[in-house]
Amino acid sequence: MNPMFRNTILVALAAIFAAAPWALDEFSLNLVTRMLIFGIAAMGVDLLVGFAGLVPLGHAAFLGLGAYAAGILTDMGLESAFVVWPLAIMVGALGAAIIGGLSLRSSGLYFIMITLAFAQMIYYVFQSLRAYGGDDGFALTRNTFAGLIDPYDSRAFYFLTLAITLVIFLLLLRVVASPFGVALRAARDNEARLAAVGLPAFGYRLVAFILSGALCAFAGVLLANLTGYITPGYGSWPQSGELLMMVLLGTAGTIWGGLLGAAIFVALSEVLSEVSDHWMFYLGLLIVLRVLLAGGETTKLLKRLDPRRRADG
Amino acid sequence: MTFSLFVEQVFNGLQLGMLLFLVAVGVTLVFGVMNLVNLSQGALVMMGGFLLATATKATSSYWLGLPLGIAALIVIAMLIELLVLRRLYARPHIDQVLATFGLMLMFNEGAVMIWGRDPVFMAIPAALEGSVTLLPGVAYPIYRLAVTIFAGALGVALHFLISRTRLGMLIRAGADKREMIQLLGVDIAFLYLMVFCLGGVLGGVAGMLLGPISAVTTGMGDPILILALVCVVIGGLGSVGGAFVAAMLVGMCDTFGRVLLPQALGAGTGQAIANMIVYLVMAAILIWRPAGLASR
Amino acid sequence: MKSYLLGVAASVALSGAAMAQEPFRIGFLSTMSGVSGVLGQDQRRGFDLALEHLGGKIGGLPVQVVEADDKFSAADAVQQMSRLIDREKIQVITGLVASNVLMAIAKPALAKGALLISANAGPSPLAGPGCNPNLFVMSFQNDQWSTGVGKYLSDKGYKRVYFMGMNFQAGWDHTKAAIRNFTGEKVAEVYTPVDQLDFSAELSQLRAAKPDAVYAFYVGGQAIAFVKQFAQAKLDIPLFGGNGLSDPTLFEGQGDAAIGLTLGTHWSAALENPVNKKFVDGFVKAHGRLPSETAANGYDDVLMLDAAVKESGGKTTPDALREALRKVKYASIRGDWHFNTNQFPVQNIYMEQVERKPDGKLGLKFLGIAAKDVQDPYVGECKMAK
Structure with missing residues (x-):
């Protein structure tokens, strides 16, 4: 892309996002905040799907872990976001380290199903927390920012989310371009060669898994704060499927695709459900069509990304 | 727990395991032969329930409804394969996961659009009502026993199909020797269609068997799908024998976990762990054998 | 889709017919889709039947109902609550078939000054320490x-x-x-x-x-x-x-x-009183089966609102309605009942x-x-x- 053109787009985007709070009503602004939050999670998932060539069907578990950790810590009397948020993200990362360590010993379809099964296990843990409402969930008082930001001001929360999203986006771009990112892709394309030069693929994949789990946990923390309520549904397996849909609706392997896909998905499910009680049918249909008709870039790129299925096919 | 209660619970566990096996074997066959993950298997379980209920109502006979329902299931499975899955075999896993996830959403809501939101009725056929005395003091419902026996018979038939027939040989050759199969002059497209129909129909039959004891409603297949996927993972992807052993293990662990753990650990903790026991067993097995029980 | 478009069509029709009267705008937030969708759908049937029986008016005012589907999810419910309050500028929300949804939206909706009237869910935390002047549960406590x-x-x-x-x-x-x-x-x-x-x-x-x-x-x-x-x-x-x-x-x-x-x-289709008979007969005629308890709550909700709006002299602000609901008296399909001090029913x-x-x-x-x-x-x- 020509740099002039790219800069024009970036400036235009920045202007749009900066003006959004004044152009939109509170509902729409919250919808945009939600898009950004799911964008963070989808970028995390894209790191695995697009760069490590692994498809996790259980990343909602980390969304849930982040939300529950934030909710429980807040309930215990910690209010400051500066304390609660990092701790909650660390809980997500720790969960990802354990689940990733166990799941990454397998790959391909096996990896998909194992991540799904572990996520179900975590989902049942949430459901059995009677002190925290069990299946009904519990309310969270929004975390405070030492008086710097009013957590109940929708505009302030939007700008905070926007800033976090932007920082994560830029960091991820650096990560995938770094030697780590190169090794990750090398592991995907040819694990044996990477091992031959003394670099174990497992380690790189585990780091990517932890990073993506932590990002989903961060998204969970933000979503819990935006919603003010936490339920086991955050960690349900259809939610994991939706995260993958977001990655696909954008473009896998680009990082920005996660942001775009999350925005499309949130907008789509909002519009469809306002139009029809049978929105689920139409959402399913759109997904199937999107997959079938995607003969273009996404598919070609992804096909290249997945050497394992070519190996056994 | 008395001995007779223990025997009864063993039968309960067997029955749950058999139903899970029917659902899981469809998933594992499709994986083994086509290297494809099929999340729409749960939708086929649900369709089995709805189709049998509708066919039974239309013909006023369970025994006429059964073949009609199975015929309709075959048509649906063929349509899924021909219209959607066929185009996905050469695609990356994420496309397969999402397309079959999309199919699941479509079927779940499609059932609501066709049959409405009120649940559909399905009774135990008259011939299978009542209970039998297994041991002195152990009266067991005939229908549940019939489900176990029928599912077991299907399992045995499947074993012979796979080990003794030409189709079975091709299934066993599976994904590893795809080129060789093509060299033998076998129509791969037709083989795939057959395997998908077989797997889909087994899942649908599980839904049909489940119908009279459970609720025939939208989404009824989803929790079964998840448990079946756990069986597939424990058993080893693509392994029919592994899926069988895993389904029995899951059925027993679930049944006895629900009964014994709350007694042993107190209601709260016991029930919480009972809900998770299946997944804990899975984690333990995967630590021991990362590629499942059937892995070499 | 039908009900949503009907709501819009009704509002268009009303804007012509009732220029003089501001319509009473009500948000109907309930579980309309998915496995639990049957609950919200039946509730809406009862709600619409009562409106029909009252000639499309509540307390003599024309009505505009804006429906929102909570999808049985807390996060979606909060989003939809914000759509009703922030975008549609609606201050009275009813429906609320699921406890988890009511629990999730109660705090933020009440903070925005809205009046919540649950026509089904009655979770214990909101009957006790979580009670609020702007929260009424007209159905039952669990x-x-x-x-x-x-x-x-x-x-x-x-x-x-x-x-x-x-x-x-x-x-x-x-x-x-x-x-x-x-x-x-x-x-x-x-x-x-x-x-x-x-x-x-x-x-x-x-x-x-x-x-x-x-x-x-x-x-x-x-x-x-x-x-x-x-x-x-x-x-x-x-x-x-x-x-x-x-x-x-x-x-x-x-x-x-x-x-x-x-x-x-708290209510039975077999209960003998003229209001209930009219409801049950009307429902059976329209839908071919007896009404469920959620349909009954939807119907009774409208009867109660009708009496409350009359009591408030046609004022539909949360403040006016709250005061009216506290002393509301009407012929209910379930016989006599009244609100307790926590604004849950005594029945x-x-x-x-x-x-x-x-x-x-x-x-x-x-x-x-x-x-x-x-x-x-x-x-x-x-x-x-x-």
């Missing part, structure tokens, strides 16, 4: 049905009762209230996961324990599965429960297995039994009042702000 059932079991002389329920807040509320109000021996208290497929293991345990009666709290598809499997086990033990264990939305699914179930409820709990009617369909037989003027046990913990 404990109420089973308070009646517990008393009924004691009155009928049952000695040993086995208690079972679904493992979530409503399941605990209902089951524990039944246990509290039962004077005999509790044989066991068992909770099963909300998505359990098969109850064979639990039913085997139950059979071995030989109780005199069983109390069970199950709803939706779980109620179908449990009631069928209970009947198939041929235990010869009477089964009791709240209204959710079997209702006309479940009759088709449960079939003969439902016959003989004895249920505690009779009736017992009804599922039976086969002469026309071959399943219906309900009225057994009588199990407990008079029942209030929930949490009202003492409510310190209502003025």
Whole structure:
């Protein structure tokens, strides 16, 4: 892309996002905040799907872990976001380290199903927390920012989310371009060669898994704060499927695709459900069509990304 | 727990395991032969329930409804394969996961659009009502026993199909020797269609068997799908024998976990762990054998 | 889609016809899709039928209903609540079929100054410390049905009762209230996961324990599965429960297995009074089956709002409606009831039994009042702000 053109787009985007709070009503602004939050999670998932060539069907578990950790810590009397948020993200990362360590010993379809099964296990843990409402969930008082930001001001929360999203986006771009990112892709394309030069693929994949789990946990923390309520549904397996849909609706392997896909998905499910009680049918249909008709870039790129299925096919 | 209660619970566990096996074997066959993950298997379980209920109502006979329902299931499975899955075999896993996830959403809501939101009725056929005395003091419902026996018979038939027939040989050759199969002059497209129909129909039959004891409603297949996927993972992807052993293990662990753990650990903790026991067993097995029980 | 477009069409039509009168705009936030969609859909049917019976007006005002689907999810519910309040500028929200949804939206919606009127969900935390001047629950508090059932079991002389329920807040509320109000021996208290497929293991345990009666709290598809499997086990033990264990939305699914179930409820289709007769007959005519308890709450909700708007002299602001609701009196389909200090109902709990009617369909037989003027046990913990 020509740099002039790219800069024009970036400036235009920045202007749009900066003006959004004044152009939109509170509902729409919250919808945009939600898009950004799911964008963070989808970028995390894209790191695995697009760069490590692994498809996790259980990343909602980390969304849930982040939300529950934030909710429980807040309930215990910690209010400051500066304390609660990092701790909650660390809980997500720790969960990802354990689940990733166990799941990454397998790959391909096996990896998909194992991540799904572990996520179900975590989902049942949430459901059995009677002190925290069990299946009904519990309310969270929004975390405070030492008086710097009013957590109940929708505009302030939007700008905070926007800033976090932007920082994560830029960091991820650096990560995938770094030697780590190169090794990750090398592991995907040819694990044996990477091992031959003394670099174990497992380690790189585990780091990517932890990073993506932590990002989903961060998204969970933000979503819990935006919603003010936490339920086991955050960690349900259809939610994991939706995260993958977001990655696909954008473009896998680009990082920005996660942001775009999350925005499309949130907008789509909002519009469809306002139009029809049978929105689920139409959402399913759109997904199937999107997959079938995607003969273009996404598919070609992804096909290249997945050497394992070519190996056994 | 008395001995007779223990025997009864063993039968309960067997029955749950058999139903899970029917659902899981469809998933594992499709994986083994086509290297494809099929999340729409749960939708086929649900369709089995709805189709049998509708066919039974239309013909006023369970025994006429059964073949009609199975015929309709075959048509649906063929349509899924021909219209959607066929185009996905050469695609990356994420496309397969999402397309079959999309199919699941479509079927779940499609059932609501066709049959409405009120649940559909399905009774135990008259011939299978009542209970039998297994041991002195152990009266067991005939229908549940019939489900176990029928599912077991299907399992045995499947074993012979796979080990003794030409189709079975091709299934066993599976994904590893795809080129060789093509060299033998076998129509791969037709083989795939057959395997998908077989797997889909087994899942649908599980839904049909489940119908009279459970609720025939939208989404009824989803929790079964998840448990079946756990069986597939424990058993080893693509392994029919592994899926069988895993389904029995899951059925027993679930049944006895629900009964014994709350007694042993107190209601709260016991029930919480009972809900998770299946997944804990899975984690333990995967630590021991990362590629499942059937892995070499 | 239909109902949403109807709402819009109605508002367009009304804007011409009733230029002089501002329409009363109501948000209807409920579970309209997915597995639990049947609840919100039936509630809306009752709601719309009452509007029809009132000539499309509430308290003489034209009405505009804006529907929102919470998808049975807390996060979606909060988003939809914001759509109704922030975008549609609606200050009165009703529907609210699911407890988890009401719990999730209560705090943010009340903070925005909205008036919430639940026409189904009545979770215990909101009856106690979480009560709020702008929150009314006009249906029932979870404990109420089973308070009646517990008393009924004691009155009928049952000695040993086995208690079972679904493992979530409503399941605990209902089951524990039944246990509290039962004077005999509790044989066991068992909770099963909300998505359990098969109850064979639990039913085997139950059979071995030989109780005199069983109390069970199950709803939706779980109620179908449990009631069928209970009947198939041929235990010869009477089964009791709240209204959710079997209702006309479940009759088709449960079939003969439902016959003989004895249920505690705040309203029954078999209740004899002219308002209820008009409702039940109208519903059967329109939809071909008896109304469910959620449909009844939807219908009664509109009757109550109609009386409240008349009481407030046509004012529909949250403040005016709140004051009017506190003293509202109207002919309800469930007989006399009134709001307690925590703004949950004080009402009779009736017992009804599922039976086969002469026309071959399943219906309900009225057994009588199990407990008079029942209030929930949490009202003492409510310190209502003025």
